[in-house]
Amino acid sequence: MARELLKGNVAFAEAAIRAGCEAYFGYPITPQTEALEHMAVRMPELGRTFVQAESEVAAINMVYGAAAAGVRTMTSSSSPGVSLMMEGLSYMAGSEVPAVVVDVMRGGPGLGNIAPAQSDYTQMVKGGGHGDYRQIVLAPASVQELIDHTVLAFDLADRYRIVSVVLADGSLGQMMEGAELPAMRPPRAADASPAWALSGAKGRDTNLISSIHLDPDEEERFNHHLQAKYAAIEAAEIRYEEHLLDDASIAVVAFGTAARLAKTAIAGERAAGVAVGLFRPITLWPFPTDALRDLSERVEAILVVEMNMGQMLEDVQRVVAERCPVGFFGRTGGVMPMPEEIAARIRALAVELGAAVSDAPEEVRT
Amino acid sequence: MSVLAPPEPALTPVYSYPDALTHVPTHYCPGCTHGIAHRLIAEVIDEMAAKERTIGVASVGCSVFAYRYFGVDFAQAAHGRAPAMATGVKRVRPEALVFTYQGDGDLASIGAAEILHAAVRGEQITVFFVNNAIYGMTGGQMAPTTLLGQTTTSSPAGRDRATMGTVLRMSELLAQVDGAAYVVRRSLHDVVQIKRAKKAIRRAFEVQEQGLGFAMVELLSSCPTNWGMTPEAALGYIRDEMVPAFPLGDFKVPETRAEAGA
Numbered sequence: 001m002a003r004e005l006l007k008g009n010v011a012f013a014e015a016a017i018r019a020g021c022e023a024y025f026g027y028p029i030t031p032q033t034e035a036l037e038h039m040a041v042r043m044p045e046l047g048r049t050f051v052q053a054e055s056e057v058a059a060i061n062m063v064y065g066a067a068a069a070g071v072r073t074m075t076s077s078s079s080p081g082v083s084l085m086m087e088g089l090s091y092m093a094g095s096e097v098p099a100v101v102v103d104v105m106r107g108g109p110g111l112g113n114i115a116p117a118q119s120d121y122t123q124m125v126k127g128g129g130h131g132d133y134r135q136i137v138l139a140p141a142s143v144q145e146l147i148d149h150t151v152l153a154f155d156l157a158d159r160y161r162i163v164s165v166v167l168a169d170g171s172l173g174q175m176m177e178g179a180e181l182p183a184m185r186p187p188r189a190a191d192a193s194p195a196w197a198l199s200g201a202k203g204r205d206t207n208l209i210s211s212i213h214l215d216p217d218e219e220e221r222f223n224h225h226l227q228a229k230y231a232a233i234e235a236a237e238i239r240y241e242e243h244l245l246d247d248a249s250i251a252v253v254a255f256g257t258a259a260r261l262a263k264t265a266i267a268g269e270r271a272a273g274v275a276v277g278l279f280r281p282i283t284l285w286p287f288p289t290d291a292l293r294d295l296s297e298r299v300e301a302i303l304v305v306e307m308n309m310g311q312m313l314e315d316v317q318r319v320v321a322e323r324c325p326v327g328f329f330g331r332t333g334g335v336m337p338m339p340e341e342i343a344a345r346i347r348a349l350a351v352e353l354g355a356a357v358s359d360a361p362e363e364v365r366t
Numbered sequence: 367m368s369v370l371a372p373p374e375p376a377l378t379p380v381y382s383y384p385d386a387l388t389h390v391p392t393h394y395c396p397g398c399t400h401g402i403a404h405r406l407i408a409e410v411i412d413e414m415a416a417k418e419r420t421i422g423v424a425s426v427g428c429s430v431f432a433y434r435y436f437g438v439d440f441a442q443a444a445h446g447r448a449p450a451m452a453t454g455v456k457r458v459r460p461e462a463l464v465f466t467y468q469g470d471g472d473l474a475s476i477g478a479a480e481i482l483h484a485a486v487r488g489e490q491i492t493v494f495f496v497n498n499a500i501y502g503m504t505g506g507q508m509a510p511t512t513l514l515g516q517t518t519t520s521s522p523a524g525r526d527r528a529t530m531g532t533v534l535r536m537s538e539l540l541a542q543v544d545g546a547a548y549v550v551r552r553s554l555h556d557v558v559q560i561k562r563a564k565k566a567i568r569r570a571f572e573v574q575e576q577g578l579g580f581a582m583v584e585l586l587s588s589c590p591t592n593w594g595m596t597p598e599a600a601l602g603y604i605r606d607e608m609v610p611a612f613p614l615g616d617f618k619v620p621e622t623r624a625e626a627g628a
Contacts, residue, residue: 053483057450058483065423066454066458073458087447091443198441199439200419206437208442
């Protein structure tokens with residue numbers, strides 16, 4: 001496949017199609033609507049299902065139905081719409097059906113605005129719906145990763161019968177950059193649907209997709225089953241990036257767009273002689289706990305940078321457990337942290353730690 | 367010479383346990399008409415030889431356990447969302463016979479948007495709407511279908527028009543929607559009505575099979591427990607109080623099969 005200039009929202013929609021997504025259900029919401037519009041054209045073209053639902057509540061329940069019937073299915077939305085999907089996500093966790101949700105986050109709370117933010121971290125990583133459940137959460141930092149994570153999200157969802165979330169933000173959804181789409185994978189053949197799926201009980205016992213366990217002991221056993229599955233995911237599916245950390249005394253910890261902005265700041269500070277690197281969780285759940293713990297033993301200080309008021313910060317603090325100081329810099333409400341601002345925080349930390357640093361020429365900070 | 371008559375031909379059973387029902391005893395209260403509705407649907411699934419390609423979607427309320435009683439593939443939806451879930455199922459499994467089974471709290475209150483828009487889209491699903499004018503599972507609270515003046519645990523002085531509004535007639539409402547092909551109201555209060563209900567259930571499944579659009583059969587049903595009546599008195603309440611508020615009839619039917627399909 002050739003490298004193309006692609007808009008994030010279109011790129012992940014097309015990536016989903018090529019990953020074999022057979023049914024898309026969605027509701028218009030800025031800044032992800034281009035994904036819905038792409039699906040409105042492409043899915044019927046390919047003889048697949050596209051439905052514009054009457055609400056995000058309906059959209060996620062349509063996804064629940066299509067997933068229960070055993071096909072690859074997804075929705076995409078942005079923060080206020082995703083809030084409305086929490087009921088469906090809890091039911092899908094409780095009945096173990098696979099599906100993909102792309103959340104192109106925007107500023108909040110409430111109606112907020114349509115500018116990029118990362119303030120759905122807690123809702124998506126900790127589970128905004130009711131019950132003890134988890135979903136795999138992938139955090140892309142480029143249009144290429146938005147594509148790759150969408151494909152990976154489908155594969156992980158099927159492997160573990162779980163909901164996979166691609167947690168992007170408005171800047172990733174709206175930006176255009178060079179990226180490569182994967183080859184088209186054929187949808188699963190109708191007769192190759194999973195054994196648990198609803199397809200009509202022909203020549204087998206009836207199947208039931210349900211999240212009800214009225215007997216508390218049975219419900220507890222089911223929860224233990226879920227926890228065992230989550231432990232298996234934590235053991236096998238953690239993904240993260242380490243950037244310039246070998247000799248670093250300061251580690252910036254950031255995900256998604258915040259990490260990308262931090263990389264620019266880090267390049268400038270490196271040029272000025274600051275031993276700083278980046279630790280970027282790619283899976284927000286499962287969280288890269290062990291790698292971050294090891295890192296906290298090697299560096300002198302950590303700076304968490306987020307486009308929220310410190311939601312992942314709580315996880316970093318929990319893992320680091322005071323092995324080193326953890327600072328925080330966040331912009332929120334749709335405001336993005338500028339590399340200069342991040343660099344200033346890194347520099348202040350370096351000075352505090354007694355590092356000898358020179359002023360970096362401004363042009364190095366690109 | 368024997369005085370005995372010659373042996374009769376083998377007796378043919380005319381009434382037996384439907385294949386599409388499991389042998390699980392239901393949790394329904396004595397005198398509740400859910401059991402009748404289940405049986406009618408199961409008989410029709412058998413008659414259509416559709417058991418192996420039927421997918422049901424259960425709702426939340428007294429019918430929450432419907433999946434236990436039908437011997438077909440089933441999904442258990444969130445409260446009110448059965449039409450959305452059924453949309454997802456039917457769109458990716460067009461060859462399946464898909465139905466929802468919903469009560470009045472589920473369909474007319476919390477799921478009002480989902481049922482309305484399933485009809486607007488003309489989803490090829492069949493909806494069985496069991497209307498007993500009350501929330502049964504939670505113990506007898508007011509529903510949008512509760513009659514004016516009817517006492518419930520959340521309208522203890524009777525439903526008051528000024529503050530609680532009055533009955534929502536879903537069949538009449540949905541019949542206004544172009545995507546709805548077949549919308550009828552029947553009752554389960556006596557044998558004649560039950561036989562009419564079964565014919566409507568059959569027709570509602572056929573409308574789906576013929577791809578004519580959204581089909582719904584509303585079934586007036588009794589709730590002796592929460593109405594505080596004997597089963598017999600509850601059937602009388604349907605006939606004397608509910609039917610005047612919810613007239614029986616066909617609100618939307620395909621004019622002819624050819625026309626409706628055009």
